[in-house]
Amino acid sequence: MPVPHPQLIPPDPDTKRAPDTSAPSTAQARLTFVDLYEQHFGLVWRTLRHLGVPASLLEDSSQEVWLVVHRQLPQFAGRSSVRTWLFGIALNVAHNVTRKQRRRPAGEPLTEEPVSLAASAETLHAQNEMLGRVHQFLDTLDEERRALFALQLLEGASAAETGQVLNMPVASVYHRVRSLRRTFQRWWSEHLPSELP
């Protein structure tokens, strides 16, 4: 059976708020593992990262997610969007990883260094700082609120998708996200002036 030609590189992260073409439809049946992998690798990676998976375990965790996707794809009925499904799997894997980490904390000597396209060394440093700061904030949240922040604010999931993944009414998602935004804004302004170099 000929396999559709996948894209080489996943879509630009800035397209996150574009309409979700992976909504349930008859096209769902034609989804292949490679399609999913090519289109959503970045999404899974970032989600795992925002959910607190240490940098040193990101590759293994990402691999684990995709193995689950591969295993469960034949059973995927398309009742939810693909993104919701992937978020759910990533959430479970991240939960397991972070739980194990808490039980047996390992050293984390290596960090992922964020570098922007065409950025100068100074900019890279600033971006690194920013990413570290956001993750510092995420570390102050409980698991549910962290997932809410990661899915809704960082990955641009819709309220319906987030509600489905976190098993939460949509109204609650809106309410909590508003509250989270305010908390983050306060936290940022409290921490930024004193700590940035």
Added chain:
Amino acid sequence: MTLSEQELEQVLTQTRHASGPSLASRRRVTEKLRLHLGEGQWPAPPRVPSPKSRTFGRLSFGLGGLAIGLAVGAGVGVNMERPERVLSSVQTRSPSASAGVEHGAPDSRLPPDDFKSRSGRARPAESSAPPAQSTLPASATAKRSRGTRPHALASERSIRASLRSSGQKPPALADPPAIASALPTQDHFRQALLRLQASQRARQRGDAERALRELEQLDSNVPPSVLEEERVMARILALCESSDVEQASALARRAFGNTPRSIYALRLRDTCVTEAPPRELIEEMRRRVRK
């Protein structure tokens, strides 16, 4: 001072942008999955879209030419001008280890610690094997720094001769359909170096069309995982040479926009690529902190 809504959005966008996977990470995961799930799961990896064949004469992009030389030479730990030396230094490595060479060297703009952190996870091949350049005598290093064309031609000739004498297929005779899913071998690495070198020379002559054709040949003969980022970078520079800024920018955004930790992301500054992430926020942050 509270973060405004607009600033918040910018912080979130930047965070998302900075937390994507690198091409190297993505490739490692892909390789592991490929091994785990079997080759059958994976179709032939796609090729970078072919550019329109356009020649705009001898437009000189000195910085661009320098960038790929530095990128593949200094940034990657591979000297394109003297590939045979590099090849001799990787003789003892496994194919996977030689693939690991691609991202093994630090960016010269960053201190060594930055390199350690960027590489994500320590790889045995990198940590145990000596750096490729350390096998060179001091005189050779000095010679190499001069980087003259006759050296390049001589090295290419010697490699081609060695290929002939060892009875190996010349690059053009490789079977394209099998390439995409084939595991990279040392010969692939050798071919990739030759093609990249030829592409670089063509570009330096101002023959962008030839440079792109060399990269096409490379794509059809060598698995895409071999010197993957170098190939993308070489293509971007060739597109710049052909004044196809739009395609070059699109390719750069696709290739490095989502893998911002690539060592080549920095070097894109010296090319015609116009895509750049918003820096206003960072500048604004700096201004606020200075106040």
